Amino acid sequence: MTSKLIEFIVLDEEQGPVLTEQGLPQLLQRPDTKTEQDIERLISLGKPVAVINVFAGLVSLGEQWGWAQDYFNYLVELNEANEYNANLPEPIANEDGTITEAEPKPLPTEPLRPEARTVEQVLAPYQRKLSKMVGIDIKGVNVSLNETNQNGLSALKSAFDLATEFDAQGQFFPIKFNAETATGEQVVELADEAEFKQFGLQFILARKAYFE
Structure with missing residues (x-):
């Protein structure tokens, strides 16, 4: 035995x-x-x-x-x-x-x-949470779909609105976004307003799917 x-x-x-x-x-x-x-x-x-x-x-x-x-x-x-x-x-x-x-x-x-x-x-019981951590691909960086990144985008949006109010959009970009990822913090560089808006929309829609 x-x-x-x-x-x-x-x-x-x-x-x-x-x-x-x-x-x-x-x-x-x-x-x-x-x-x-x-x-x-x-x-x-x-x-x-x-x-x-x-x-x-x-x-x-x-x-x-x-x-x-x-x-x-x-x-x-x-x-x-x-x-x-x-x-x-x-x-x-x-x-x-x-x-x-x-x-x-x-x-x-x-x-x-x-x-x-x-x-x-x-890890099978945790796949939903892990997928949320892996997140979405933004310019080669997998940005986690967490509250920290959401708050970061909100702060960036407020800063952009302020720049727009003072007609300083041209000085706002390019800008670097410090994103939390499944492997640690990484930088996503947004070249212009179009990239910023596409990033924001993609992030919001992907995160929204986890609460439906």
Whole structure:
């Protein structure tokens, strides 16, 4: 049965399991793993998608190690039950002619190993939020569809309206927009009013779709 744990246990020089006096394997030290709550925290903080992907892989690894610990605990309980049952006292004959037999311990249920999930499978419940983080392509930059970028566009629009009021549109462009993206902050340079308006319209329509 220890063969099912082969990738999680200490092995000797001949690649055989190192067993305790009780005949049980020794688990390796569990590596750093993550949970789905960690994924949700990263998404809420707007962390880069590359980091979220790494955490997703560690979530899957954690699920496998969780099973390994459960299986090890199963082996411990199975060992104890077998040892107890092998040393049951003999049946006792009572004065009334009945026989009292010691009750054996029931054997534990073997935990089934879950299929290892891919990064895509771990992140499937969060695809809507992740797509919002990846956002839309503006001049080669994937601008996240978040509130920060929306506020940035609103501030830029107010500044442009002020420039228009003082007939200074020609001095307003080109202008650089610091955009939040799934990989960090990047700059989108808007050459003229037409590019600015196209950016704003594309952003608003794409963001609007997530609230319908």
